């Protein structure tokens with residue numbers, strides 16, 4: 055049987071309104087992607103939709119071999135067993151400007167994690183390490199220098215232990231990005247600045263990013279803007295509607 059009629063579709067993005075546990079189980083052969091980039095319910099706030107969908111990482115494993123998953127340390131520790139079959143490659147920290155949470159008896163929480171998981175052989179996983187202008191190096195652009203561990207593959211022709219400095223460095227694993235706060239279309243909307251490097255890293259242009267917890271469609275919108283295709287699933291029709299509106303007008 056074919057997939058249900060999309061809630062929204064354009065030439066790059068397909069959005070389904072439904073339960074991703076059911077759709078991933080039933081249409082495993084059709085819901086496939088180069089990478090999953092998703093922000094599941096952490097089960098930490100008192101909103102009706104914020105319930106951890108038991109077992110979803112196992113079902114997601116049928117859809118892709120590479121996955122970025124947002125979450126808190128508490129969430130990953132609590133549900134670690136659900137990630138059986140996946141291997142952890144790295145984590146990045148989304149550093150927020152002001153943070154969230156009313157509690158005053160701990161450090162103010164101004165970050166969330168995104169963990170990158172993969173299955174199979176690491177060398178077969180698509181990855182495009184991200185580079186950015188280096189604001190701190192004292193080296194002059196064009197200088198021949200001894201290679202650092204993150205430099206050698208990026209620069210060519212200078213021999214095994216030297217490189218030609220081009221003014222860039224690998225993007226750091228702590229990535230600052232402002233939360234949407236008052237402008238958010240979803241209580242946990244993820245900003246473009248944190249989604250874009252994860253999508254670029256894990257999915258080549260023209261290939262598919264899957265978000266089984268699409269919310270207001272942020273991942274789908276950013277993926278499309280970066281020339282990727284995207285498939286989203288969202289159970290709450292209010293948010294599916296917002297995502298469809300954003301996608302049809304290509305607006306934030």
Ligand SMILES: C[S@@+](CC[C@H](N)C(=O)[O-])C[C@H]1O[C@@H](n2cnc3c(N)ncnc32)[C@H](O)[C@@H]1O
Nearest residue numbers: 073074093103240243244267269270272289290
């Ligand atoms: C953390 S939010 C995602 C927010 C999104 N990143 C954004 O920027 O708008 C998780 C979303 O997953 C949806 N959800 C929860 N359980 C689901 C399920 N079993 N299938 C599909 N969607 C689900 C919720 O309705 C919620 O909108």
